[in-house]
Amino acid sequence: MSKNNPSNKFSHHTFSLFDAEFNDPASHLCMIKDYERCQGFFTQLQAHSKDKIVIDFGAGTGILGLYAGIQGAKEVWFIENQLNLHEVIHDLAKKNKLKKYHVVGDFTQIPKDLDVGVIVSETLGDTGIERNYTYLYSQLIARYPTAICIPDALDIYYSGCYVKEVDIENEYLKNFPVNLESRYLYPFPGMRPTRLEGIEVKDNLLFEFNLRRYPTGRDIRKIVELKKDPKDNFLSFYWKAKCNGEVFATNTPARSKDNFNHWQQLGLKMPDDKTLGVRVDHLQGPFVLCGNPHPDFINNPEKFDNQNFEPMEFKFNDEKPKESGFIHWTT
Ligand SMILES: C[S@@+](CC[C@H](N)C(=O)[O-])C[C@H]1O[C@@H](n2cnc3c(N)ncnc32)[C@H](O)[C@@H]1O
DSSP: OGGGOGGGGSOSSGGGOOOSOTTSHHHHHHHHTOHHHHHHHHHHHHHHOTTOEEEEETOTTOHHHHHHHHTTOSEEEEEOSOGGGHHHHHHHHHHTTOOSEEEESSGGGSOTTOOEEEEEEOOEETTEEOTTHHHHHHHHHHHOTTSEEESSEEEEEEEEEOOHHHHHHHHHHHTOSSOOOOTTTSSOOOOEEEOOOSOOOOOEEEEEEEGGGOOOSSOEEEEEEOOOOTTOOEEEEEEEEEETTEEEEEOOTTSOSSSOOOOOEEEEEOOSOSEEEEEEETTTEEEEEEESOOHHHHHOHHHHHHHHOOOOOOOOOOOOOOGGGSOOOOO
16 A cells, blocks of 8 residues: 555644644645555445445545545535534535535434435544544444444554664663652653654454444453563554455554655553553543553542543634634735
8 A cells, every 4th residue: 555655754743743623724735645544444435335324423524425525425424513513514515526525523413214325434443432522423324224434343453563772762761860750750651642663563352342233331441461571662552444354444553654644553561560550432522541450440430530530621613713813815
């Protein structure tokens, strides 16, 4: 795929930062620049869209639904809750000559008896689970059991790996003029987002999510025995998204360097603990990890969470763009 890939020319900085909320179109351009991500979805849409009614859930700029239209979808429903993006979708629908389409803010606005053939959604945050949005996607696909779902499954992996930067960082911190040996900082500063590419991994499966039968309950917890290769210095978490058993998108550290990658992985310097408690909040997103897990982690999750976990705030934006905020060129 990377053969004709122009995206290795993009930097990981300046124009390619993704630090805004989804209501900012610049964050969407950043996702568009991830060639492998787009091609992964496009390949699936090319295979399944012709003559179908397609739902694009979390449409953003609408590129996935628009591509389905280009591939012969007979009707496209775009669902996007950042209402300021609706204008972008209408604009691009016109430019891409999409005839039959609807743009709505909430999936409950789609008729239940619609003969939906394909549901596509880029629900894939850095940790696979994107806030409550992955959960809502699973509710949507449950309403249309015969539709092809892109994705229909999400596998989450962990792997020890060797990252040169970690050794360099260790050396730097060890020799720093101020003693930094606090457990909060060094050598175990906790989980952090990284962007690893071209790194060898071992693909240990952590959780398998069948998105058509989403897990119930407050979260999923697991204790993993760490198989620590002496060469490894970093523990990375990443995912692979599948449709009909085929992996079409992933943020594995083994991803090619010849691609601008907008995703990150979560990871931490390899801890000395032999076991690690992993909790994934499948309703709101990321992981909580703990070395040598406290019994409360397993036996009294509520107590553990109250002490250790602050839920993320979910922002809903229904502001329309302000005309006065645009610069209009005079020609
Ligand atoms: C990762 S972006 C993907 C955008 C686009 N589909 C693409 O592939 O470039 C996710 C989009 O889903 C939207 N979104 C998140 N939660 C949503 C919800 N509950 N209903 C509708 N849209 C949602 C976000 O605002 C954002 O535009």
